[in-house]
Amino acid sequence: EAGVVQSPRYKIIEKKQPVAFWCNPISGHNTLYWYRQNLGQGPELLIRYENEEAVDDSQLPKDRFSAERLKGVDSTLKIQPAELGDSAVYLCASSLALGGSYNEQFFGPGTRLTVL
Amino acid sequence: SQQGEEDPQALSIQEGENATMNCSYKTSINNLQWYRQNSGRGLVHLILIRSNEREKHSGRLRVTLDTSKKSSSLLITASRAADTASYFCATAGSAGGFKTIFGAGTRLFVKA
Secondary structure, eight states, X not given: OOOOEEEOSEEEEOXXXXXXXXXXXXXXXOEEEXXXXXXXXXXXXXXXXXXXXXXXXXXXXXXXXEEEOGGGSOEEEEESSOOGGGOEEEEEEXXXXXXXXXXOOEEOOOEEXXXX | OOOOEEEOSEEEEETTSOEEEEEEOSSOOSEEXXXXXXXXXXXXXXXXXXXXXXXXXXXXXXXXXXXXXXXXXXXXXXXXXXXXXXXXXXXXXXXTTSOEEEOOOEEEEEEO
8 A cells, every 4th residue: 555645755945935745645544634843843734634624724824835736635835935934855644544533644755855 | 842741761672671761741631642752763653641531552552541640651561672762751731722732752772
């Protein structure tokens, strides 16, 4: 079974430029997560989707970040414009969530973003 | 903000020794999960323990949960060099809308 796929794996951009990350979750997983992980820290949730609905985006900086999950499968996370502080690893995860009880999450390899 | 706090922040042991990591959290939970992250494989789920469970085993891993103290521990027995990684606890509960919140992690180094 294929795992969570993310691309690109690495991205280097200059500040104020836009950037986009793509995620393909495990087939059949209805819940998709985007996390940001800073060096030496644990992942912090940016947004969670159940199917195509964003059910938790309270941590997403909406002035510059946007996300979509068309047709409830693949998802894209965008930053426009990027700032120096956005340098981090962006992780996508998926799970099969049943009701209000959340099960294990399967993570992709992440995209390491460097903003110069 | 992160709910789980791991202790210690870093741990260095010899191969064959046991490693114990602790996690404390603040609000009520539905379950607590432990993940491992190393540069080779990214974040991998290790074990999930539900709020009505007190102990769980998986291979060389033993997890305990004390909801009265809002704490959990992860024990790795007979450690191997391949166990070198960062270990994170993640709590999921109704507080915060069933959000899974990760701690900052314990960095384990196992010397061969």
